[in-house]
Amino acid sequence: MRIKSSATAPKTIAVTAAEVRPSPSAPARRGTLLALLGVVTFSLTFPSTAWGLESFGPWTLVALRGLLAAAAAGGFLLAGRVRVPAREHWAGLAVVAGGVVVGFPLLTTLALRTSTTSHAAVVVGLLPLTTAVFSSLRTGTRPPRAFWAAAVAGAAVVIAFTVAQSGGALSAGDLFLFGALLVCAAGYTEGGRLAKVMPGWQVTGWALILTLPLNLAGAAVALAYEPVHLNTHGVVGLVWVSAVSTFLGLYVWYRGMAEIGVARASQLQLAQPLLTLFWSFFLLGEEIAAAAPVAAVAVLVCIALTQRAVRTRA
Secondary structure, eight states: OOOOOOOOOOOOOOOOHHHHSOOTHHHHHHHHHHHHHHHHHHHTHHHHHHHHTTTSOHHHHHHHHHHHHHHHHHHHHHHTTOOOOOGGGHHHHHHHIIIIIIIHHHHHHHHTTTSOHHHHHHHHHHHHHHHHHHHHHHHOOOOOHHHHHHHHHHHHHHHHHHHHHTTTOOOTTHHHHHHHHHHHHHHHHHHHHHTTTSOHHHHHHHHHHHTHHHHHHHHHHHHHHSOOOOOHHHHHHHHIIIIIIIIIHHHHHHHHHHHHOHHHHHHHGGGHHHHHHHHIIIIIOOOOOTTHHHHHHHHHHHHHHHHHHHHHHO
């Protein structure tokens, strides 16, 4: 008598690499979303600074902004028991601190004493192109010609729109704005490079800690000479520029740049001036030109072309 086994014969299940590995486009999508979130937070920086100036002098606002952001960053660094960065990273962190934590906030705050937020948005329109140039010089990357053509076109659209909206007049704060443009582009480039070797929030955190002594001294001196008139706008503006623009916004921005590249992420900022104009209208009551929708569509087209050019080269 023969005994037959009722056991089911084993089957081989073929698993393709695509089913095991995540889609190669997933990091790019995540990086793009993080960079866009950073752009949205940055778009509120100028209106929030204008609010902050209702309560604080420019030097006081910048110093308190750095102190509060450093306190938040220090708390996260301590909670995470993060090790002190290696010696070779401190020079890059100093560039981030000088450009993004101190230089850009100080110069734009001084500019906003005489310029409207819509006029100040010119500097943000030029920032993506300047950051791409700094990144190319610093890292040796060479984006394709289509990238540069779309980037220049997008910057030209933003500049033409914002200058036309301000009546074509140059304010006294333009020198501050152009200086802010240069130091911020350098800080973005170096921060994006460092975000590849350490988390983006640590890049921001250590840069803030590096400026802590300077901001402490600056706050002490500024508070002695600049009067403070607290109101709701002033407090909200200070909290936003310190906790969000200077810390959380830079965290997601640098993390996004680490995943999609400095040049590609910088072009997403072409939308930032138009977002700033939107917030300026609803939060500050500034008038917005009727050409805003046309400029918005043109800028979005330029952004799409820069992204396509980089993906094609890759």
